[in-house]
Amino acid sequence: MSQNIFDDPVFFEGYYQLRQGLNYKDLFEQPAMRRLLPDVAGKRVLDIGCGYGHNCLEFAQKGAQRVLGIDLSEKMLAVARGESTHPNIEYRRMDMADLSQLNPGYDLIYSSLAFHYAADFGALAADIVRLLNPGGQLLYSQEHPIVTASIDCKGCYNRDEQGRAISYTFSDYARSGRRVGTWFVDGVVKYHRPMGEILTTLARAGLVIDEVVEPTPEDWAIRKKPALAQEFIKPSFLIVHAHKT
Amino acid sequence: MSQNIFDDPVFFEGYYQLRQGLNYKDLFEQPAMRRLLPDVAGKRVLDIGCGYGHNCLEFAQKGAQRVLGIDLSEKMLAVARGESTHPNIEYRRMDMADLSQLNPGYDLIYSSLAFHYAADFGALAADIVRLLNPGGQLLYSQEHPIVTASIDCKGCYNRDEQGRAISYTFSDYARSGRRVGTWFVDGVVKYHRPMGEILTTLARAGLVIDEVVEPTPEDWAIRKKPALAQEFIKPSFLIVHAHKT
Structure with a gap:
């Protein structure tokens, strides 16, 4: 089972406060995802790691026939059921490792900033391909x-001496696997996979890659949050848009 | 026209010496490319930036029906015509910006470490798609x-204090465009494109991405050249394997 860090009270409070402010997700991950979003009118949509359900609500308001939002966190889903209700949306507590429990038939599988928590990306990609209708699309972002x-x-x-970001230092890019770090709380588990591994896994699973966006x-x-200018030094997010033939 | 740095005498001599030794290309770029190489028997192959023609010779020896090797450098082609001759190979001096001069009909377009010199990658991708037969493949590497x-x-x-590489520092990743640096001589021009731009350009041109390898x-x-262990810190090469439907 995936780690359920979002139900940790300290993490949840920190994350909830972050989401209210000027954060990277709202300022440029979500705008980029919105530009890539296909027409969802009349479509069946699955949102993996739906969190507060804001995207599910947007899909329903744009005419999606049915939206299933899944998340591992009961606290997240409690917010979603309060803030983001709509007759065409169902929220269900489910680990993205358990997608085999769902029946196929989706036109769009959407996921914002969840897949870096998936321990088995090959299995996730295979599940996505099984769940998509022919011609169905995957649009997802990750760290x-x-x-x-x-x-x-x-x-x-x-x-530099003025505190401006001028470069970025990293290591261990080619060592695929588990990473344990701190984000509000210690012990947050993510999975690093090099770009090539991510894209080859999706392609081998049977997806045609249409767009790769950083x-x-x-x-x-940037006017709202000047620190965002440092995004031109190194990318924070990866977005993949693909389809099943 | 692309820069013809390979005909600069100082560059040519430095590069030629490098190629004789334990270099990154021979130690892990070429082995990775060879693993990805499809069966070329009976195929028509175009090698863009063929250099000394070693790959052209390999394709011909493996049964390729016809191999066209193009390169901008006369000095490179003089070596190729000496070292890598075969009745099924033709060498031609040509800028990869001029692929529109060629007729379609290739089953494989191959290129090792040349595309980072291409000023207009969108035009290059469009030329490749035009030149490939349906089902034809692109296999290329770049920095x-x-x-x-x-x-x-x-x-x-x-x-660290023992001289071991422990991390890598870079900047300006999201600033696509021209880079001028030093490699044997000053003023070597390359073109940086972020990963997303490269892959989206290939996909939009009409290629299905099969494998992305770092x-x-x-x-x-690594036993031959211990410094290669630092490749696990950051990747040196990008390889893309794709096909035209």
Whole structure:
């Protein structure tokens, strides 16, 4: 079973506060994902790691026929059921390692910043291909491999005397596997996979890769949060858009 | 026209000496490319940036029906015509920016460590798709975007007191474009493109991506050249294997 760090009270509170502010996800991961989102009207959508359900609600409001949002965290789903309700949405507590429990028939499988928690990416990719209809699409984001690379989770920006980020240092990129670091709490488990491993796994599972995006913030986002300019030094996120033939 | 640095006498001599020794290309780029090479028997092959023609000779010896090796450098081609002759091989001096001069009909387009010199990667990808037969394959390698990223071409390993590489520092990854650095001589021009840009360009041109490989050296290679162990810190090369439907 995947780690359920989101139900840790300290993590949940820290993450909830982060989500209310000017965070990287809202400022340029979600805008990039929204640009890549296909028309969902009349479609059946699965959102893996749906969190607060904001994306599920958006899909339903855009006319999706049915949206299933799954998440491992009861606390997240409690927020989703309060903030993001719609007659076409169902929320279900489920580990993304257990997708074999679902029946096929999805036109879009969407996931924002969850797949770096998946211990077995090959199994996840195989499940996705099985669940998609022919022509169905996968749109997902994850932390960029440059970010997850270092074994000690201590990849970092280097700064000049004025505190401006000027370069980035990392290590262990080619060592695929588990990474244990700190994010609000200690012991947060992620899985690093090099870019080549990620894309080859998706291709071998039977997906045609349409777009690979390493999003950068637009000017409006940098005006809101000047530190975002450091995204031009190294990427934070990886987005893959693919389809099943 | 692309820069013809290979005909610079100082560069040519430095590069020729490098090629005779234990270099990264021979120790793990070429072994990885060879593992990915499809059966070429009876096939028509185009080698872009064929250099000394060693790969062209290998394709011909493996039964390729016809091999066209192109390179911008007369000095390289003079070596190829001496070292790598075969009745099924033709060498032609040609800039990879001029592929529109060729007729379609190739089953495999191969290129080792040349595409980071291409100023217009979209045009190159479009030419490749036009030249390939349906079902034809592209197998190419280039310098990894992590290596080409830094504007000042000063990406570097960081070393501990014993001189062992422990991490890698780079910058400017998201700034796509021209890079001018030093390799034997000053003023060597390359083009940095982030991974996402490379793969999306190939996909949009009409190629299905089958494998994306960031090769690491095997044990035998590290025994020959211990410094290769640092390849587990950051990748040096990117290999893409794709096909036209």
